[in-house]
Amino acid sequence: MKCPNCEKDLVSVEKDGLNLDLCPTCKGIWFDAWEWEDLAEAISIDKENFNELVASKNNPLFDEEFKKCPLCNRKMEKIQAYGLNIDRCIADGGIWFDGQEIFKVLDVIAEKSNIDKEQLKEYINQICFEK
DSSP states (O other), X not given: OBOTTTOOBOXXXXXXXXXXXXXXXXXXXXXXXXHHHHHHHHTTOOGGGTHHHHHOOBOOOTTSOOOBOTTTOOXXXXXXXXXXXXXXXXXXXXXXXXXXXXXXXXXXXXXXXXXXXXXXXHHHHHHHXXX
8 A cells, every 4th residue: 555645655563453554754644444443442442532533524625635545546535523634535434644643633532531642642653653
């Protein structure tokens, strides 16, 4: 799979049964449709606090270029969730996080869940950025 931002090959990373695809160049992260809920289970958070990305309605942003899904190569929609405009594939339900977007989303989720946001960030760092 290719990065929707820089077209570099995505690298598959795995921990605790969670398998994500990471761009080593721009630090973007691809979640297949089911992996977002798998993350909720892996870090023991109520899935309701994760549902905003899944349930969010399309928020077209015509001043931004739509990115192509790394899985099916179709244009992804822009959705507004957690105060950000995030890319989601209409066809397969996958979610693309640019660079630091995942950490901004985790900050909001941590506040809603009353858990330590640094612990959440550390978990993602261990999966994606530590070798």
